[in-house]
Amino acid sequence: MPEKPLTIKELVEQITKGIQSKSLIDSNGKLPSEKELMHSFSVSRYAVRQALSQLGERGTIYQTHGVGSFVRQDDSLQASKLRNNIGLRDELLDVQLDLETVTASQKGLTAAEAEFLPTNYQLAPETPLIEVIRYRSLDGKPYQVEKSYYLKSLIQRIPEQELFHSIFAYVEMSVGTKIGFIDKVIRCDLLEEKQATFFGLDSGDPALVERDDTYLSSGKLLAFSKICYDYRQAELYLSKKIY
């Protein structure tokens, strides 16, 4: 009885599991060759290469021409880091985080009343938005303050309980479209009063600030946000492949 072939997404999951359980790698962190992966998962080389390419973009593995595919990073060192604060889907599952929303509130307003606007996108002043403010702790310690604006044209209201979970996951389900890409601008700034007291710091102390613009895969802007981190705890980690 022929099995239904794995999709590329499932293949990525399978390989990731095999890496985590070390069942797929040898003692040097070497993965099987593409040919072997084709046969053991019963997929085409195209599927294998797409999957390995995605794992490469994530920084999970790298491939060396004429040699093979290798796993990167010692998990022991990575475990304590915020590997990629995307906050959605599989990537967050790699590292178990205890990111808890302590306080959350929402209200409606227009773009003209927003504290900031998208970095790279023209928005009419009368555009209706939902403003969400969340105070969040990591492992019980105050960690970030997030202010986000969602386009009301895409999401009319956010159920209260969802404010304490992944809003993106809720929106993806609700509008039936996946998130396609996120533009990030990272800078360093001075803390304001409110955030400072939450972190137990003084206003004027440094803060790591991240501005995100989140787009659906259709190219439509979904939300834009500003996340302010306790600079003593926050480290943004990313891996970049060079072509």
Place this chain on the structure above:
Amino acid sequence: MPEKPLTIKELVEQITKGIQSKSLIDSNGKLPSEKELMHSFSVSRYAVRQALSQLGERGTIYQTHGVGSFVRQDDSLQASKLRNNIGLRDELLDVQLDLETVTASQKGLTAAEAEFLPTNYQLAPETPLIEVIRYRSLDGKPYQVEKSYYLKSLIQRIPEQELFHSIFAYVEMSVGTKIGFIDKVIRCDLLEEKQATFFGLDSGDPALVERDDTYLSSGKLLAFSKICYDYRQAELYLSKKIY
């Protein structure tokens, strides 16, 4: 007489040029379909998709299923930003930067004497390194202080004049291997005396700090560095595709 077909890399360049000159896009920023690109560049669909995929990773374009490929971002807004401080190859050419090295020095030492070590890599204490310190200005204003350690096993010495240009480009040429990926850790810290005076700030003021570990495409560690930015000027921009 048949032309030699374009490589994927050349195709990426051609499409990028066509986008910049606006000769390849319509008034809505829409690119030709993959089929049309195949014919106009005389390449296979595979090559077209690889090229568009790389442009997608860079955040230059996005593709929407059933609709088409579109260019992202208004150049006008991007021009003033540090789009991606990779410091090598084509990406830096997108944005014209006047990043000038003001002071540079190098000396040899061992890993045990280094101020910091790679984030994600075990290095024997006796490993010989070259330490490079550079003070750099952007458009004439003090902008960053960089301290880098290069593995002496890969690069014996760096000619003085190269210190004022792209060291990575020199190393790539010298060892004949390309850079494969860079791990980055970004955080916010307090300025030390030396950097502070260069920026015209006080010690204890905030600083945006970037730790880079640079690997060759063979997976070998090439260098690790710490870049300290004037927080009033620096913004790190990145675009992240979600799968």
Place this chain on the structure above:
DNA sequence: CAGTGGTCTAGACCACCTG
């Protein structure tokens, strides 16, 4: 419905590294 991008197959040849 037609046209788009997304997935997939089954090959082929090339470029690179190691023994």
Place this chain on the structure above:
DNA sequence: AGGTGGTCTAGACCACTGC
């Protein structure tokens, strides 16, 4: 020389979007 990943071809069918 043999095995690896990198490039490439020429198809096929599916899934999605828009009219």
